[in-house]
């Protein structure tokens with residue numbers, strides 16, 4: 495522990511010397527000074543924990559020092575020294591924030607006690623502050639599990655960007671937690687008390703999306719029976735989460751860009767401009783830059799969104815977090831189902847950790863849910879995996895979704911897992927047939943080379959077909 499630093503300010507040399515001797519003997523670091531101005535300079539420039547200040551000094555009044563400290567160095571604990579037992583002086587000083595007072599003459603014991611009390615109090619306060627900060631940190635990322643260095647770095651980045659109004663672009667494969675991170679950014683921003691409104695750009699037709707974003711006026715189109723506010727208006731003062739931004743129609747992209755740049759927009763069918771103050775967080779699982787190169791995403795909008803890009807790595811690139819996530823969801827689903835499942839056997843944990851999780855955390859969550867529902871024993875072991883975990887397909891085909899969100903999530907998983915596997919094999923087969931020559935493989939299947947290599951990138955395939963095939967690990971047929 496850092497040693498405690500004390501400054502004694504008193505114009506009487508004997509008091510300074512006396513305090514110094516007693517306090518040095520207690521193991522404190524002690525400086526003394528006989529004028530107010532010098533003392534104040536020392537306090538403002540140094541890192542003192544406690545100051546003993548005489549109220550009656552030749553140059554400035556002790557109260558002045560006290561007030562300056564409260565303003566600029568509130569962490570210094572002040573014990574005032576009052577002459578001729580002037581109680582009023584002491585009361586006044588305590589009201590101004592002094593921690594305690596000693597009236598002269600005071601004894602050794604009194605001095606030691608007052609200083610110890612101040613130090614103990616300061617220590618408790620510091621400890622409290624530290625605990626409170628830890629609590630804030632925990633709650634802000636409370637529901638995001640991750641201790642992998644890449645994820646910890648993301649937490650740091652998010653802490654920095656959250657309080658600003660900057661646009662954030664979250665990139666990452668499906669199920670990596672983009673929406674979760676978007677919510678954490680909102681929760682840690684000054685907009686936290688206001689709305690967080692997500693809009694999934696892939697679920698709306700272009701014409702509907704425009705009205706969803708900007709609203710419409712009565713009569714704007716068939717079915718527009720009354721004025722309706724859009725997300726830009728509803729999220730005023732809050733955060734607007736633009737999910738799957740790669741699916742935005744080109745015609746809307748221009749309007750969105752304008753709204754982002756001017757904070758102004760026009761509802762469909764209206765000639766009046768409205769204003770709105772929204773912070774935009776966008777998410778995508780596609781490579782927007784490639785889309786810009788291909789002409790399917792506006793370059794200006796890309797740069798407007800790409801102010802602060804955050805890349806969430808896929809789960810297979812942070813395997814050390816897999817056991818943590820498995821246990822996190824195990825606890826959740828055990829509680830939900832009322833089952834007392836203690837954990838995973840070592841070999842089950844090994845298999846689950848080695849698996850590639852193409853649907854990332856969402857797939858892992860659904861898998862654990864299924865394993866828990868079907869579990870008969872207290873330990874999820876290798877046998878329960880072989881019986882209940884179908885790695886080649888999504889593990890929840892027999893589950894009927896109960897909400898639209900669940901339905902969408904299953905659709906996404908099906909696409910990613912089933913179709914994703916087929917797409918990957920399709921590329922590998924072509925590459926294998928053409929001995930890794932991308933141009934010829936693309937021609938063979940009737941694709942543009944650029945599209946073919948973009949797909950390869952999506953599946954993390956290299957041109958060497960043998961290497962690519964090996965990457966599949968033990969779960970591929």
Ligand SMILES: Nc1ncnc2c1ncn2[C@@H]1O[C@H](COP(=O)(O)OP(=O)(O)OP(=O)(O)O)[C@@H](O)[C@H]1O
Nearest residue numbers: 637638639640667668669670671672673674855856
């Ligand atoms: N690090 C994590 N800790 C705990 N839960 C997580 C984590 N990452 C993701 N999840 C959970 O996984 C599920 C999928 O996350 P989320 O919806 O945020 O992913 P996404 O990247 O938006 O996916 P998509 O691209 O498919 O929309 C959610 O239930 C989320 O709570």
Ligand SMILES: [Mg+2]
Nearest residue numbers: 672673737777
């Ligand atoms: Mg999402």
